[in-house]
Every structure is written in structure tokens, then in C-alpha cells.
Amino acid sequence: MAENGDVKLHIAMLPWLAFGHLIPFLELAKLMASKGHNISFISTPRNIDRLPKIPQTLTQFINFIKINLPEVENLPENAESTRDLPANKVPYLKIACDGLRKPMVDFLNNTSLDWIICDFATYWLGPIAAEHGVRTAYFSIYPALFLGFYGSPETAMHGDADRETLEEFIKLPKWVSFESEVRPSLFQLTRVRNNKLTVGVQNVKDSYRLGATIRACDAVIVRSILDFEPDWLNLLKELYQKPVIPVGLLPTTVNHDDNDNASWLETKQWLDKHEKGSVVYIAFGTETKPSQYELTQLALRCVPEIYLTWGGEGRGGKMVFQRST
Known part of the structure; x- marks a missing residue:
């Protein structure tokens, strides 16, 4: 420029x-x-x-x-x-x-x-x-x-x-x-x-x-x-x-502070239970609210265990799916 x-x-x-x-x-x-x-x-x-x-x-x-x-x-x-x-x-x-x-x-x-x-x-x-x-x-x-x-x-x-x-x-x-x-x-x-x-x-x-x-x-x-x-x-x-x-993909560069962000602490604890390279990250976007049907289909088709988060500012949510078969 x-x-x-x-x-x-x-x-x-x-x-x-x-x-x-x-x-x-x-x-x-x-x-x-x-x-x-x-x-x-x-x-x-x-x-x-x-x-x-x-x-x-x-x-x-x-x-x-x-x-x-x-x-x-x-x-x-x-x-x-x-x-x-x-x-x-x-x-x-x-x-x-x-x-x-x-x-x-x-x-x-x-x-x-x-x-x-x-x-x-x-x-x-x-x-x-x-x-x-x-x-x-x-x-x-x-x-x-x-x-x-x-x-x-x-x-x-x-x-x-x-x-x-x-x-x-x-x-x-x-x-x-x-x-x-x-x-x-x-x-x-x-x-x-x-x-x-x-x-x-x-x-x-x-x-x-x-x-x-x-x-x-x-x-x-x-x-x-x-x-x-x-x-x-x-x-x-x-x-x-x-x-x-x-200009690149511009990933978010916010630094998470475990002491100030309870949501991130919970996510980090879940990630720490899994082996490196075993987790698939799926981004829904900043404000997307998946329907129950969409969440279920992801849980059934993607991976044996999936931790989903979406949205923010009190309008999002989180859910863990575990598939036994």
C-alpha cells in the first residue's frame, strides 16, 4: 500500500x-x-x-x-x-x-x-x-x-x-x-x-x-x-x-488467561486428556448456532469423541459427544 x-x-x-x-x-x-x-x-x-x-x-x-x-x-x-x-x-x-x-x-x-x-x-x-x-x-x-x-x-x-x-x-x-x-x-x-x-x-x-x-x-x-x-x-x-x-488467514491472536477465562480453562482441561494430534477442531463461526440435528450428525459422522463450542457473549454453548460404536 x-x-x-x-x-x-x-x-x-x-x-x-x-x-x-x-x-x-x-x-x-x-x-x-x-x-x-x-x-x-x-x-x-x-x-x-x-x-x-x-x-x-x-x-x-x-x-x-x-x-x-x-x-x-x-x-x-x-x-x-x-x-x-x-x-x-x-x-x-x-x-x-x-x-x-x-x-x-x-x-x-x-x-x-x-x-x-x-x-x-x-x-x-x-x-x-x-x-x-x-x-x-x-x-x-x-x-x-x-x-x-x-x-x-x-x-x-x-x-x-x-x-x-x-x-x-x-x-x-x-x-x-x-x-x-x-x-x-x-x-x-x-x-x-x-x-x-x-x-x-x-x-x-x-x-x-x-x-x-x-x-x-x-x-x-x-x-x-x-x-x-x-x-x-x-x-x-x-x-x-x-x-x-x-493478507493471510489472520487467525485470532487473543491470549487466553487460565485465571480469568473459566470457559477456556474447561476447554484446556478437556484437551489435556487427549493425545497430541487426536482432536479435530471444527469452527462454526462467531455467531452460528447449530441445530440439534446438525450437532447430532457431526457427532455421528466425524469422530468417536467431539467437543463442540460455538458462539460467544452468552449466546453460544458447548457440548461433548461420545460415540460408542
């Missing part, structure tokens, strides 16, 4: 209001701060207060900026992330997020920035930043394969006549020139579609938000590595005609 490695940048970051997005954005902020760049990490007060603490060595480089969500009809009070809402209320959170235009304009008017790294939801931010002479980058927490299935920004925004159904969407797209057996599953797409409800003309589709964000930005950052999906990352460069930068 700078030709001279000694140049230190001021970078603002505006993630979507979900902890599955906030946490990777924070990890990227910590990575850039460790290189000496100054970061303005922007979110709502309640979300910022719930973020993990950053290392003391980085506090001088990361400034947390709190902006308030506007009030939106049907959005519960104090709901500032998807964690605070049932799935059918999330569209109202996106409408509230669209109300952050003015606070972001005020921020740009009063801050000297080099870049803004944004998420898919704030599709309106690119043109605003350009008016202020600030470059933007879209940071995808999803792998390049996910983006590749959406195609070019225009295809993501307006759709593809050849893919009207979910069954058609999971087929390898016509713009993919290489062979690949890896693709989204029908189960995943059905679940995502079932969680999206239309709430009126203000509710902009996620695919449109994604395409418009990518079209307006100067670069795309992907949470991936070339060794993992080189063909898909190269495809994105062709589709977007702009730099595509893999």
Missing part, C-alpha cells in the same frame, strides 16, 4: 456490524499497526466495547472511533450487531448501517486519511471517500472462491440470467476457465437465503452491496493465501481489473 516501506499511513477501517467481520478486521488492524501504520477503527460504541483487548504495544497505533447508529423502525434498542438480533431482524441493521453516511462524511471532513478499508455492506462509501481524495479497499473475510462465484462487480450487482436458481448457482460459473470441485453447497446457500427477508425498498440486496463496493474501490484485500487458492485469486484480478491482495 506504500512503495516505500518506511512510509507510515493513516488507515481507517469500517467493518460490517457482525463479530464474524469485526474480529478479522481487528486482526488485520493489529497486523498493520505492528508495521507502524496508524489505524482508526470505526464502529458503534457497544461493538467496540465488546472487542478483545489489543496488545499494549499496539495501543498507540490503533484508535477506536465510536459512531452511533441512527434509530430505525423495527430495530430493537441497543441492537448494534447481528449478535444482538434474530436473523429476520438483520435487514433492519443494514438499513441502520446505511444511515452512517453522514457520520462518515463528518469523519472524512475532519480527518487526514490515506486509505479506508471497508466491508461489503457500506457500498456507498467508495464514492464519498473518492470525493475527499481518500482511496478505499474492500476487505473480504470470505475466501476468493466465494467472491469468484459472484463474478464481476456488475454481475454481482445485477445478476446472471444463466443462474436463476440455487441449483444453478452452485455449478461452476462460465467465467471460470479452470477445473474445480470446490464450490458452495446447496445446503449453505439454502440456509443463507432462508435468513434473508425482504423488508421494503430500502433493503439493498447483499449481492448488490458487494458488487457496488468492489466496483468503487481501488483494491480488494482477501483473507486468503496464494498457496491455498491461487487459481481463484488470479481469477479475481481478471474479474475486477484492480489489485487483489491476499
Whole structure:
């Protein structure tokens, strides 16, 4: 992002209001701060207060900026992330997020920035930043394969006549020139579609938000590595005609303290009972709540014994399955 490695940048970051997005954005902020760049990490007060603490060595480089969500009809009070809402209320959170235009304009008017790294939801931010002479980058927490299935920004925004159904969407797209057996599953797409409800003309589709964000930005950052999906990352460069930068998988770097974290202590005690290399770790995501059927199927099909944890902040859970046959 700078030709001279000694140049230190001021970078603002505006993630979507979900902890599955906030946490990777924070990890990227910590990575850039460790290189000496100054970061303005922007979110709502309640979300910022719930973020993990950053290392003391980085506090001088990361400034947390709190902006308030506007009030939106049907959005519960104090709901500032998807964690605070049932799935059918999330569209109202996106409408509230669209109300952050003015606070972001005020921020740009009063801050000297080099870049803004944004998420898919704030599709309106690119043109605003350009008016202020600030470059933007879209940071995808999803792998390049996910983006590749959406195609070019225009295809993501307006759709593809050849893919009207979910069954058609999971087929390898016509713009993919290489062979690949890896693709989204029908189960995943059905679940995502079932969680999206239309709430009126203000509710902009996620695919449109994604395409418009990518079209307006100067670069795309992907949470991936070339060794993992080189063909898909190269495809994105062709589709977007702009730099595509893999920044690694960005695993969470929170340090667990056995004396302060009872949940981690319980997990550690369970792990210590097992031989090295005998445990399979399955990540459901920050806010996923598996159904009883899904948990049972994992217990029956994966391994003889499985320790499952999911969610957080009082909304998650844990369970141990033991299979005798």
C-alpha cells in the first residue's frame, strides 16, 4: 500500500456490524499497526466495547472511533450487531448501517486519511471517500472462491440470467476457465437465503452491496493465501481489473488467561486428556448456532469423541459427544 516501506499511513477501517467481520478486521488492524501504520477503527460504541483487548504495544497505533447508529423502525434498542438480533431482524441493521453516511462524511471532513478499508455492506462509501481524495479497499473475510462465484462487480450487482436458481448457482460459473470441485453447497446457500427477508425498498440486496463496493474501490484485500487458492485469486484480478491482495488467514491472536477465562480453562482441561494430534477442531463461526440435528450428525459422522463450542457473549454453548460404536 506504500512503495516505500518506511512510509507510515493513516488507515481507517469500517467493518460490517457482525463479530464474524469485526474480529478479522481487528486482526488485520493489529497486523498493520505492528508495521507502524496508524489505524482508526470505526464502529458503534457497544461493538467496540465488546472487542478483545489489543496488545499494549499496539495501543498507540490503533484508535477506536465510536459512531452511533441512527434509530430505525423495527430495530430493537441497543441492537448494534447481528449478535444482538434474530436473523429476520438483520435487514433492519443494514438499513441502520446505511444511515452512517453522514457520520462518515463528518469523519472524512475532519480527518487526514490515506486509505479506508471497508466491508461489503457500506457500498456507498467508495464514492464519498473518492470525493475527499481518500482511496478505499474492500476487505473480504470470505475466501476468493466465494467472491469468484459472484463474478464481476456488475454481475454481482445485477445478476446472471444463466443462474436463476440455487441449483444453478452452485455449478461452476462460465467465467471460470479452470477445473474445480470446490464450490458452495446447496445446503449453505439454502440456509443463507432462508435468513434473508425482504423488508421494503430500502433493503439493498447483499449481492448488490458487494458488487457496488468492489466496483468503487481501488483494491480488494482477501483473507486468503496464494498457496491455498491461487487459481481463484488470479481469477479475481481478471474479474475486477484492480489489485487483489491476499493478507493471510489472520487467525485470532487473543491470549487466553487460565485465571480469568473459566470457559477456556474447561476447554484446556478437556484437551489435556487427549493425545497430541487426536482432536479435530471444527469452527462454526462467531455467531452460528447449530441445530440439534446438525450437532447430532457431526457427532455421528466425524469422530468417536467431539467437543463442540460455538458462539460467544452468552449466546453460544458447548457440548461433548461420545460415540460408542
